[in-house]
Amino acid sequence: DVKVTQSSRYLVKRTGEKVFLECVQDMDHENMFWYRQDPGLGLRLIYFSYDVKMKEKGDIPEGYSVSREKKERFSLILESASTNQTSMYLCASSLPGLPLHFGNGTRLTVT
Amino acid sequence: GQQVMQIPQYQHVQEGEDFTTYCNSSTTLSNIQWYKQRPGGHPVFLIQLVKSGEVKKQKRLTFQFGEAKKNSSLHITATQTTDVGTYFCAGRWTTSGSRLTFGEGTQLTVNP
Numbered sequence: 701d702v703k704v705t706q707s708s709r710y711l712v713k714r715t716g717e718k719v720f721l722e723c724v725q726d727m728d729h730e731n732m733f734w735y736r737q738d739p740g741l742g743l744r745l746i747y748f749s750y751d752v753k754m755k756e757k758g759d760i761p762e763g764y765s766v767s768r769e770k771k772e773r774f775s776l777i778l779e780s781a782s783t784n785q786t787s788m789y790l791c792a793s794s795l796p797g798l799p800l801h802f803g804n805g806t807r808l809t810v811t
Numbered sequence: 812g813q814q815v816m817q818i819p820q821y822q823h824v825q826e827g828e829d830f831t832t833y834c835n836s837s838t839t840l841s842n843i844q845w846y847k848q849r850p851g852g853h854p855v856f857l858i859q860l861v862k863s864g865e866v867k868k869q870k871r872l873t874f875q876f877g878e879a880k881k882n883s884s885l886h887i888t889a890t891q892t893t894d895v896g897t898y899f900c901a902g903r904w905t906t907s908g909s910r911l912t913f914g915e916g917t918q919l920t921v922n923p
Contacts, residue, residue, distance in 0.1 A: 731909045742916045745910065
């Protein structure tokens with residue numbers, strides 16, 4: 701069974717801090733995604749990657765960057781956290797064109 | 812960018828009643844997927860629709876893809892308390908590659 705692991709379930713950070721959210725998948729999937737989920741807004745795509753060192757901006761990339769140095773790992777970076785980045789962050793992976801497998805999510809609070 | 816609109820945002824039903832959620836795109840989709848997220852959980856894949864006019868069933872759940880491939884629906888017959896959760900549609904377009912765009916979701920509550 702596919703396993704997508706997000707490093708933290710809950711995270712509290714201060715405004716201006718640099719924040720790293722880590723995601724690891726164990727099924728050799730080419731595609732990896734970062735979404736944020738907010739009430740009433742559904743899941744909004746921040747960035748995705750279709751191969752090592754390849755990345756594409758999603759719908760809301762401002763304030764975020766990503767890194768994919770190894771196929772199994774996709775990191776989301778908040779260069780300078782702000783309160784409006786308080787949210788649930790969901791990582792997912794998939795084979796091309798196939799369904800997404802999600803991690804359990806990281807609930808980030810920026811104070 | 813391309814969007815998928817989903818309605819209603821919330822639906823409260825009595826156990827045994829039916830439930831339907833609808834998704835709409837202004838442009839033709841290449842395929843659409845449906846996910847369910849239980850309270851406190853993460854989205855879990857339910858089904859993918861690819862063909863125009865496609866209808867698929869999973870027990871009490873019926874999924875439809877419109878003839879123009881611009882809309883889709885999920886219908887649950889005789890809801891049960893185990894159906895509680897948020898249902899999301901997610902669409903792909905031929906121009907969007909592997910990008911999957913989610914609708915806003917419909918949160919279903921079922922009163923026993």
